[in-house]
Amino acid sequence: MRRSATDMVRAALHAAVKDGVLTADALPEIIIEKPKKEEFGDFSTNIAMLLAPAEKKAPREIASLIAGRIKTLPEVERCEVAGPGFINMFLKRSYWTEVLEEIIRKGDGFGKSETGKDKTVQIEFVSANPTGPLHIGHGRGAAVGDSLSRILKAAGFKVVREYYINDAGRQVKTLGESVRLRMEELRGKEITIPENFYKGAYVKDIAREYLEKFPDGQGPDIQDYACSSMLSTIRKDLDDFGVAFDEWFSERSLDDTGLVASTIDELKGLGHVYESEGALWFRTTAFGDDKDRVLIKADGERTYFASDIAYHREKIKKGFSTLVNIWGADHHGYEGRIRAILKAFGHDDAVLKIIFIQLVALLRKGVPVAMGKREGEFVTLRQVMDEVGTDACRFFFLMRRADAHLDFDLELAKSQAPENPVYYVQYTHARIYSIIGFAREKGLTLKEHFDSNLLAKLDQKEEIAIIKHLSAFEETIEKSALHMEPHKITFYLMELAGLFHPYYNKTRVVTDDPVLTDARLLFCKAVGTVVANGLGLLGVSAPVKM
RNA sequence: GCGCCUGUAGCUCAGUGGAUAGAGCAUCGGCCUCCGAAGCCGAGGGUCGGAGGUUCGAAUCCUCUCAGGCGCGCCA
Structure with missing residues (x-):
């Protein structure tokens, strides 16, 4: 070492x-x-x-x-x-060229470290309500959360990815009612849809599906059916997007096991709860929040916040070193009350890291794509994935800091032109494999062993510059993990590609000098390995051919 | 009104105490008989929103201020 x-x-x-x-x-x-x-x-x-x-x-x-x-x-x-x-x-140059040996030896393990040894991180992300399909904003959160998980793992952290399912309360009830109404419509009844009902086409799809399966209407509870149908759509979308979760945590389970009630009792015991105007309040202002929050409304129903307390109480009990919540930027008003939960139970709220994802502005050739959320006709992750492909989609989501606005141009993401950064990086990998393939056709294979004579052949300014960049891969992952900023990997890769392409254009790899050729082939292989490892952290493929 | 985020090249953005502030795109001009032109080479382009302060040193930290976005329910 x-x-x-x-x-x-x-x-x-x-x-x-x-x-x-x-x-x-x-x-x-x-x-x-x-x-x-x-x-x-x-x-x-x-x-x-x-x-x-x-x-x-x-x-x-x-x-x-x-x-x-x-x-x-x-x-x-x-x-x-x-x-x-x-x-x-x-x-000395030899100090730098030694890293090539390490890269070839470690292969897809190159870049990993033990920075986060013995530390456990839970990342809760997406957590979209099962009342509609994932939209483009959820997609960005999914890409960031998934990539961050991969980066933290590479840096040695133990990571658990969790999706919190809001399958209780008013919204899923409304979903069920929306579906029921559409079923009546399908049976030929004239309907008018109330303002707050879900109006997207997917509601009708679920209604139709239910009627096909249970023509007599004697199936499972419609609300349950709609909720789990929506959830499986979401899972499918995430699966196709390359995002997997370790845990799916149901909000409803908190009610079923009585945890919401017992957590409120616990808070009461701690003296943080009071009654006022017929409702039950949690004195979050004692812990830095702007105002106190209601736990149980005057009508006797618990608030969403009440289950959130139980949920976070459970998170704390699991004893993670760090809890990460990835939220849409429009939720930043909740930060104070969530931190109040941790503090009220006597925990340092520094264990909680909240990453806010700014909204995505969808463009087509520079022109904003209309998103009429009112009619339920917002752009879904599925649509974008299908149009531009998952690689481009994920890469674009990870090109900016999470809390920076993102312009997502569909035409640019789709284009196979040089201005598309996804292909610029992937092309590096494909190109290297093409070179190695060319060499193989000439009967040349990669050397197994390195010696100083071989490495000494790599004396071009560009080669040394690239090797130095390769040396920085591990610390880039560490920084990206510690700051929880996946975009650092994206930038690292764009820089690496930006170093390699000019080098390639200027320098022949396969030459008449066998030792020089061996050295350069190994060098290229090392670059390809790092590109592949980096793209892997983003959840983007590293194609051998394009 | 209060709180959070953002303000850096024409556009989109990197850069959280270091030396002359960077990249991509766009614009203009070049490069394929030779390992992939999804590539390369060259050129122009900046009061880091503004004003103070801390420091040997500030795009970066502090205060104030201007502009944009979002959030401030016994909603979810």
């Missing part, structure tokens, strides 16, 4: 302390960065500037004391002091 730049700097600091030129009372955290400018080295650290006040020496003086010791390390080509006191490190 190669030594990290941080370790190198640490070694130099210890040497300086041992030599008595630094006092080392309180060594600050070593911050390593990768300078944008080549002339500033492979790695750079500001440690000398941070040490200056305590050491009572000029930053540049301290820098040169440390730099002198970094220079003697075996991995280091040279080390310079620059500007106000930066220490710029230049590493």
